[in-house]
Amino acid sequence: MAGSPSRAAGRRLQLPLLCLFLQGATAVLFAVFVRYNHKTDAALWHRSNHSNADNEFYFRYPSFQDVHAMVFVGFGFLMVFLQRYGFSSVGFTFLLAAFALQWSTLVQGFLHSFHGGHIHVGVESMINADFCAGAVLISFGAVLGKTGPAQLLLMALLEVVLFGINEFVLLHLLGVRDAGGSMTIHTFGAYFGLVLSRVLYRPQLEKSKHRQGSVYHSDLFAMIGTIFLWIFWPSFNAALTALGAGQHRTALNTYYSLAASTLGTFALSALVGEDGRLDMPILESKFKVQDTCGVHNLHGMPGVLGALLGVLVAGLATHEAYGDGLESVFPLIAEGQRSATSQAMHQLFGLFVTLMFASVGGGLGGLLLKLPFLDSPPDSQCYEDQVHWQVPGEHEDKAQRPLRVEEADTQA
C-alpha cells in the first residue's frame, strides 16, 4: 500500500526530520530574538505605573481563546466531513497550526515589532499568530486529501513568510485598514491555496473519488467545526480592533451579520436542493468540492467582497459619521494626511497586492510541493487516513473497519 520499500523508508524519515528541523530552528530563533513585551515581563510591568486591570491581557485574552478554539476545534473538525479522512483533517490541522503560529510569531515579529534586536511578544502576538495559522488552514482546505504532512509543512513554511510580507505592505506601507482580515487572511489564504492546488492538479484523481463523500456521523463531526467557527466569529473580528467601542461595535456587527446570512443560506440551499430539501451541513457544503470552488466560495469571494466593501466604506468616511472615533477607524483620514477618496484607492490597491502575493506565492508553493521525493499520496490513495495513520481495526477483522457496511455486504 505504501509503495516501494525505499519510498516507504523515505517517508518514514521525511516527516520526523522535517518536524525536528523546523522546531529546532524555531526554538533557536525564539531563544535569540523573542522577549516578553512590557505588559508580559515581570520586571518591566512592575516598574510601570499601570494597575493590573489595565494589562492588555484582560481586554484581549477572552477573544484570543475564542479565536484559538476556532483555529483548532473549528478548522480541525470542519474538514472531518470526508468519510475516511477524519484523523488527517484534525491531526494535520494540529500540526500545521502549531508550526504556523510559532513561525509567524517570528516572521510578523521581524516585520512589525523588531526593536533593539528583539521581537517583543504579548497577547497581541498570540492573536496575530493564530490569525496567520487560520490563513494557512484555509489554504489547507484547498489541498485537503491530496497532500502529505511534510508537503503541508513546507507549504506553511512558505505561506507564513508571504502572509507576513503581504500584511506588512498593506498595513504599514499602504496604510490600508483590513476589517476582519478580509484581505490579509481570507483573500490571501484562499487564493494562495487555490493556485497551489491548481499547480498540483492530478488528472487521475477520480480513482479516489469514492472516498470524497461523507457519511452521516462524519457530517455531524463537521457540524461541530462549523458551529465553533460561527459562534466565535464575533471574537475573531473583534480580537485586535481598538479597545472600547471599537471591539464592542465589531462584535455586535459580526453577530447580526452572521445571523442574517444564515437565513439567506438556508433559503438558497432549499431553493437549489433536490426536492427542495436542504444540503448538510448547510453552512459548509461548499467545502465539499475539493477543488477551486470550495475555498473560493467560502473565503475567496467573501474576502474580495469584504475588501471592495472596505473601499466603499473608506470612500464615504466622514468626521460626521465617526466623530472622534474616526481616529481609530481611519487614522490617516482623521489626521488629515489623506482624503477619503485617497484612502479608498489605497484599499483597492491593497486588494490587488494581496491577489498578486497569493497567486505568485501559491504558484511557487505548488512547484515546491511537486518535488518528487515529497510524501504526496498516490492518486488512488487520496482522501484516505490509512496512508498517513494507523487506523483502529486495520490488523483485525477487515469488516470491523469503521462504517464500511458495504464490505460486510460483499463478504456476506
Added chain:
Amino acid sequence: MAGSPSRAAGRRLQLPLLCLFLQGATAVLFAVFVRYNHKTDAALWHRSNHSNADNEFYFRYPSFQDVHAMVFVGFGFLMVFLQRYGFSSVGFTFLLAAFALQWSTLVQGFLHSFHGGHIHVGVESMINADFCAGAVLISFGAVLGKTGPAQLLLMALLEVVLFGINEFVLLHLLGVRDAGGSMTIHTFGAYFGLVLSRVLYRPQLEKSKHRQGSVYHSDLFAMIGTIFLWIFWPSFNAALTALGAGQHRTALNTYYSLAASTLGTFALSALVGEDGRLDMPILESKFKVQDTCGVHNLHGMPGVLGALLGVLVAGLATHEAYGDGLESVFPLIAEGQRSATSQAMHQLFGLFVTLMFASVGGGLGGLLLKLPFLDSPPDSQCYEDQVHWQVPGEHEDKAQRPLRVEEADTQA
C-alpha cells in the same frame, strides 16, 4: 416519499420564500430602527469621559460567548440523540436561533429601549437576544421531529413576540425579579412548546416510533450538547445580573447548585434504572419522551420551582441580609416602595401571567402550524432527516446509509 408533486413543489418554495421574506423584513426594520448605543457608537463613546476598561463589553462579553455556545452548541447537539434526526436537530437549531435573535432584538427593543424613534443596541441586547432564542429552542424540543422548518420559523415568529410582551409585563409593569430566567425563559418556553405540541397531537405517530430511539454514537453527540449546557450555565445566569458582586455571586451559586444536582440525578437514575444501571445520557434522558414529559421535566417544572423559590426569597428579603446590595437585588424593597411580602405577591402573580401567556400563545401557535399548506412531515416520516435534508449515501448503495446495519442483515 415527499408526497404529491404539487405538495413537493409547494415545499420547494415555502421555506426559501419564508426565509427571504423574514430576513428581508428584519433587515429593513434594522436599517430603520436599530442604532448603536453609546457604548458601541464610535462618536458617542469617544465623546464620553469613560476609560476603555469601563466599556460594558468587557464585563459582559465573555459571559455572552458562553451563552452563545450554549444556544448553538448546547441546544443543537442536545437534540442529536434521535438516531436519524441529527442534521435536523443541529440545522433547525441554527435556523431558528439565527432568526429569533434578530427578531427578538427588534421586539425587545421596541418594548424595552425605544428612545427617540430608535432601538439602541449593545452587548446586553446580544445577551437578551440569545436568551430569547434559548426559549424558542426549548419549545422546539417539545415538537422535535414532528414539524418542518417553515412551521418552526412561524412558531418562532409568534413566540418571540409573546416572549417579549411577557417579559415586559413581568419586569417593567410588575417589577418582578426573574433570576436565571426561571419564568421568562424556562417556564415560558416550556409551556408554550408543550401546549403547542398538544394542539399538534397526532394519533398515528407510532408509525414513526422506531425512529425515536437513539444509537450509541448519537448519544455521545448528545452528551456534547449536555456538557456545554452544563458547564456554561453559571455564565447564563450571571450574564445580565448586576456588575461586581452580583455576577460573581450568581456564577458561584449556579456552579455549586449544578454540581449538587448532578449527584442527585445519578442517585435517582440508578435507583429507577433497570438492574440498577444508569440511563444515558443521564442528564438528558428526560428529553427522550417527545411529548409533554420531556420539556416539562427539564424546563417547565424547574422553571416553576425556581419562580416559587423566587417568591420565597423575595418574602424573606431584608436589609440585614443584603446590606446596600439589596438595591441591586430587590430595588423596590430597598427604595421602600414595596414590602417584602408585596414583592413576593408580585413574583407569584408574574408566574401566573407567564403561564397564561405561554398557554394561550402556544395554543394559537398550534392552530397556526396546523394550516394545511405548511410543511409538516407525514406521520410515517417523523424523526427522519431524509424528509428535510439530502443525506449522504442515499443515492448510492442503500446499505451504506448511516448505521442501518439491520438492512444489511435483511439483504444478506
Added chain:
Amino acid sequence: MAGSPSRAAGRRLQLPLLCLFLQGATAVLFAVFVRYNHKTDAALWHRSNHSNADNEFYFRYPSFQDVHAMVFVGFGFLMVFLQRYGFSSVGFTFLLAAFALQWSTLVQGFLHSFHGGHIHVGVESMINADFCAGAVLISFGAVLGKTGPAQLLLMALLEVVLFGINEFVLLHLLGVRDAGGSMTIHTFGAYFGLVLSRVLYRPQLEKSKHRQGSVYHSDLFAMIGTIFLWIFWPSFNAALTALGAGQHRTALNTYYSLAASTLGTFALSALVGEDGRLDMPILESKFKVQDTCGVHNLHGMPGVLGALLGVLVAGLATHEAYGDGLESVFPLIAEGQRSATSQAMHQLFGLFVTLMFASVGGGLGGLLLKLPFLDSPPDSQCYEDQVHWQVPGEHEDKAQRPLRVEEADTQA
C-alpha cells in the same frame, strides 16, 4: 451478566445511597461552614470602596470557564477512545468531578481559608475546586474501565482529602511555588492513580482485552477531548497566577510551549510508527495503555520534570531577572527570607512529599476499593458500558448494536 441476584440488588442500592449520603453530607457542611467572601457577598462588596471593575470575578472568570471546559469536555471526551466505554467515560467524569469540586471546596476551605468559623468562597475557590477535580480525573484515567461508579466515588472521597493536605504542606508549610500544578495536580493525581491501579491489579484482565481497542469514530470523539485540553491549557496555567503581567506571561509561555511540543510529538510518532505512519490520536495515544504507562507518561513524568525544572528556576532566580516582579514569583526570596538555593531545596523536598502522599494514599485507596461488596465489574466485563448503563438497542435486534458489524457478519 450482572452476576447473582443478591449482588445485583446490592449494586442497585450501593450507588444511589452513596450519592445521596455524600451529597447530603456535603450540603449540610456547606450550609454550616461556607459563606460568600467579600467579593461575592452583596452586603460586604457594596460596603467596600472598590469599583465593579476591580472585582476579582473579571480577572479570573474567563479563565475559570476555560478550566471548567477542560475538566468536563476535555477529560470527559479524552477517555471516550475505548470502543464500548463512552457512556462511562463521559458519565463517570461528570459524577466524579461534580462530587470532587464540592468536597474539595470544603477540604481546601478548612485548610486554606477557614476564618471565624467559616470558609469564604469566590471565583478562586471555584478554580481551585476544578483543579482538584482535574487531579481526581487523572487518577480515574489509570483505573478506567476496571472500576464501578461507587468505587470511584470512594476513591475521590479519599483523594480529595490527601490532595488538600499535600497542597497545604507544599504551599503553606514549605513555601513551595508550584507552576501549572506540576506537583500538586499532575504528579499527585498520576501517582495516586497508578499506585491505586497497581493494588487493584487483576491477572485475568485479558478476558476483556478485545474491548480495549478503539473504533474510528470513538477516536474522533477522543480528539474533541484532546483539543479542548490543548487549547485551554494556557488558561489552566494562568487561572490562579498573580494578576497583570503574571497571568499574561503564564498564558503566553504555555501557548508557545504547547505548540513546540506538538511538532516534537508528531516527529516522535512518525519515527516509531509502523511504516512511518502516525498513531491516532497522536496526542493521547499514551492513554491507551490502561496500566502504569498511560497516566505515567502523560501526567506523572511531565509533572516530575516540571517540578525538577521548578527546582532549577528557583535556584537561578535573581532580582536582576525579575525586578520587582520577583515578589509575585518567589516572594520568600524577594523578602530576603530565603536564598535562591534554599528555595530550590524546598521545591525538591515538595516533590518528595508529593510522591509520598500520592503513593501511600493510592495504596490506601486501592485497599479501600478492594472491599468485596463494592461494585467492581467482573474481569470479563471491564471496558464495557453495558455493566453500568442502559445502552441503546440492547433489547432489540442484537445486530443493531452500535458499530458491531462483525456480529452482522457472523449472523449472515
